[in-house]
Amino acid sequence: MRTKRFSILFGCAVTAAAAMSQSAPAPYGLTPSERQKEWYDREIIAFFHFGINTFEDFVNEGDGRAPAAIFNPTGLDCEQWMETLKSAGIPSAILTAKHADGFCLWPSRYTDYGVKNSAWKGGKGDVVREFVDACEDYGIKAGIYLGPHDRHEHLHPDYSTEKYKQYYASQLRELMTGYGKIWETWWDGAGADELTTPLYSYWYDIVRENQPDCVIFGTKNSYPFADVRWMGNEAGHVGDPCWATTDSVCIRDEAAYYKGLNEGSYTGNAYIPAETDVSIRPSWFYHPEEDSRVKSVKELWDIYCTSVGRNSVLLLNFPPDRRGLIHSSDSLNAASLNRGIKETFAGNLLAGSKVACTNDRGGRFGARNLIDGNPETYYAGRDGKVKSTVTFSMPKAETFDCLMVQEVIELGQRTNRWSVEWSADGKVWNKIPEADGKHSIGHKWIERFEPVTARYVRLNIEDGGACPALHTFGVYKQSEILK
Numbered sequence: 025m026r027t028k029r030f031s032i033l034f035g036c037a038v039t040a041a042a043a044m045s046q047s048a049p050a051p052y053g054l055t056p057s058e059r060q061k062e063w064y065d066r067e068i069i070a071f072f073h074f075g076i077n078t079f080e081d082f083v084n085e086g087d088g089r090a091p092a093a094i095f096n097p098t099g100l101d102c103e104q105w106m107e108t109l110k111s112a113g114i115p116s117a118i119l120t121a122k123h124a125d126g127f128c129l130w131p132s133r134y135t136d137y138g139v140k141n142s143a144w145k146g147g148k149g150d151v152v153r154e155f156v157d158a159c160e161d162y163g164i165k166a167g168i169y170l171g172p173h174d175r176h177e178h179l180h181p182d183y184s185t186e187k188y189k190q191y192y193a194s195q196l197r198e199l200m201t202g203y204g205k206i207w208e209t210w211w212d213g214a215g216a217d218e219l220t221t222p223l224y225s226y227w228y229d230i231v232r233e234n235q236p237d238c239v240i241f242g243t244k245n246s247y248p249f250a251d252v253r254w255m256g257n258e259a260g261h262v263g264d265p266c267w268a269t270t271d272s273v274c275i276r277d278e279a280a281y282y283k284g285l286n287e288g289s290y291t292g293n294a295y296i297p298a299e300t301d302v303s304i305r306p307s308w309f310y311h312p313e314e315d316s317r318v319k320s321v322k323e324l325w326d327i328y329c330t331s332v333g334r335n336s337v338l339l340l341n342f343p344p345d346r347r348g349l350i351h352s353s354d355s356l357n358a359a360s361l362n363r364g365i366k367e368t369f370a371g372n373l374l375a376g377s378k379v380a381c382t383n384d385r386g387g388r389f390g391a392r393n394l395i396d397g398n399p400e401t402y403y404a405g406r407d408g409k410v411k412s413t414v415t416f417s418m419p420k421a422e423t424f425d426c427l428m429v430q431e432v433i434e435l436g437q438r439t440n441r442w443s444v445e446w447s448a449d450g451k452v453w454n455k456i457p458e459a460d461g462k463h464s465i466g467h468k469w470i471e472r473f474e475p476v477t478a479r480y481v482r483l484n485i486e487d488g489g490a491c492p493a494l495h496t497f498g499v500y501k502q503s504e505i506l507k
């Protein structure tokens with residue numbers, strides 16, 4: 025009797041010890057760098073298109089001929105920009121230090137075309153300095169757009185010259201060494217898609233030597249150095265699926281090129297996730313004519329769902345006006361979007377559910393982790409078993425019209441087919457058409473659908489390259505603010 029009792033206790037202890045020591049799944053395929061993980065977690069980045077174009081009538085792509093003197097914001101206040109970001113819940117921002125017109129917002133030693141020859145502050149001002157200082161004060165991660173296309177210098181199309189290479193390099197060095205920590209730099213392909221890889225290689229060294237954590241947005245020939253890619257349009261909608269991987273040799277026919285940007289490729293040979301650049305107004309630069317055409321909260325929510333909610337990061341442009349301030353309509357709509365997102369995702373309706381799972385790794389990887397609201401824990405299946413069905417039984421019927429699922433991105437893109445179903449009685453199951461035959465998940469995937477009232481929900485992982493590893497799954501009711 026004594027012996028048996030001992031052996032039962034001993035057996036339990038072994039099982040518990042085995043469960044505690046259950047090892048994590050090995051990463052599968054390509055995985056993000058630390059820089060890319062940090063970038064994914066930002067979710068939204070603000071873009072500020074501000075420069076000489078702001079002071080011309082309806083110009084977005086200046087020809088580089090506007091006199092520097094016309095740049096003269098009457099009340100520039102970068103702290104007001106930061107207030108907009110704080111109420112919008114946006115943790116990072118990128119300023120167009122130099123757009124395609126070539127006008128420099130900082131007093132570059134390498135050109136006269138910039139703030140030092142403007143009327144603003146008697147030529148003694150530095151917008152980049154004011155921007156990075158305000159970012160620092162507000163805990164916002166600062167980024168710099170230094171457009172490779174420079175019409176003022178009339179270098180186009182002779183981009184491959186040594187003169188141009190050094191000119192850009194000198195300006196890049198000024199910005200990467202003189203303004204503190206820079207979290208992102210933007211190599212816009214607009215007007216510059218033909219720049220060669222050796223040129224980017226030279227510039228890349230300047231970024232990496234001085235800013236090891238700086239994420240590089242790159243296109244085409246800068247892919248070997250890019251941390252994030254363009255997603256193929258400026259409307260805010262990435263593809264479905266949207267893989268973080270793509271083919272780095274992507275200049276085939278045009279359709280394949282755009283598909284590669286918009287959707288990526290599950291078998292792609294490079295991990296370069298998609299960044300979604302879109303303006304809150306029709307144009308990139310401020311035009312008073314567009315004050316009534318600021319994107320509505322509903323439009324912004326659509327964009328959030330088709331960018332952040334499709335495994336991308338949203339780069340949302342807020343163009344400061346001629347005073348040097350963000351217009352109140354832009355700020356108010358962005359703040360409402362933030363409140364609506366918070367309200368929607370505050371309550372995972374599956375949180376109190378009983379959970380059953382067909383493929384449970386055990387130990388600390390149980391499927392309950394999907395609904396514990398803790399980003400540190402995750403659910404994983406058993407090695408070699410890619411399929412899984414996780415069934416959630418809620419304490420009572422709930423009505424929802426939105427779902428969200430997140431993979432453990434540091435373990436790679438594992439799942440490549442999934443669906444979600446609901447049931448009122450746990451016997452008859454109904455598909456959610458918008459969540460059927462899905463492919464990518466990645467950092468975050470959101471689907472919206474007609475309201476459903478259900479007591480049971482199941483997540484089906486139907487195929488993948490390795491056992492599933494997911495840290496969140498939830499169903500939600502969209503906030504009224506977003507409608």
Ligand code: OTN
Pocket residue numbers: 211212213214215217243244254257258301
């Ligand atoms: O005419 N264009 O150059 C253009 C029109 C619409 C959308 C984009 C572009 S250029 C495009 O810009 C992207 C950023 O939005 C990337 O930098 C691409 O490399 C570039 O080709």
